[in-house]
Amino acid sequence: MPPLLVVAGALVNRAGLVLMHRRPPGKHLEGLWEFPGGKVEIGETPPAALARELTEELGVSICDSAFQPCGFAHEMRDFSPPQPPRGIVLLLYSCRIWTGIPAPLEGGELGWFAIRQIESLELAPLDRVLLGQLRAGFGG
């Protein structure tokens, strides 16, 4: 079974704040904060998948070329038997150009945060790894 490929976006506004999404109740990792995004579907490039996910999840429009790769993280995830464990790979892109005002169209909560504030949020595990890479890209 190939790993599950997931894409996530760090949307950075003019004030340098980053948009974070809090996963809604009833989902895996409920209540934890993440960079918004979702799963890459068969035949999609990662930037195209991210543009689609951010439109569905936030209602914003973004051109694929506006995404800059900025990090990745991976782990093995356990599922309930008889499903075998499966790898998950999360790719992070940053983006400063979009149209529309982000809204939590699929539930959960949104917030704009300075990088140092994101440190103190309760983050999903892979998003914690990605945050370190994003911060390094911002100059620490």
Ligand SMILES: Nc1nc2c([nH]c(=O)n2[C@@H]2O[C@H](COP(=O)(O)OP(=O)(O)OP(=O)(O)O)[C@@H](O)[C@H]2O)c(=O)[nH]1
């Ligand atoms: N952001 C994030 N996602 C993770 C982590 N670990 C992990 O297994 N995932 C999984 O990666 C997938 C992210 O895709 P998604 O955001 O479209 O998933 P979802 O739960 O909203 O929708 P779904 O109902 O289609 O599963 C989810 O299955 C989520 O559970 C993690 O550390 N961070």
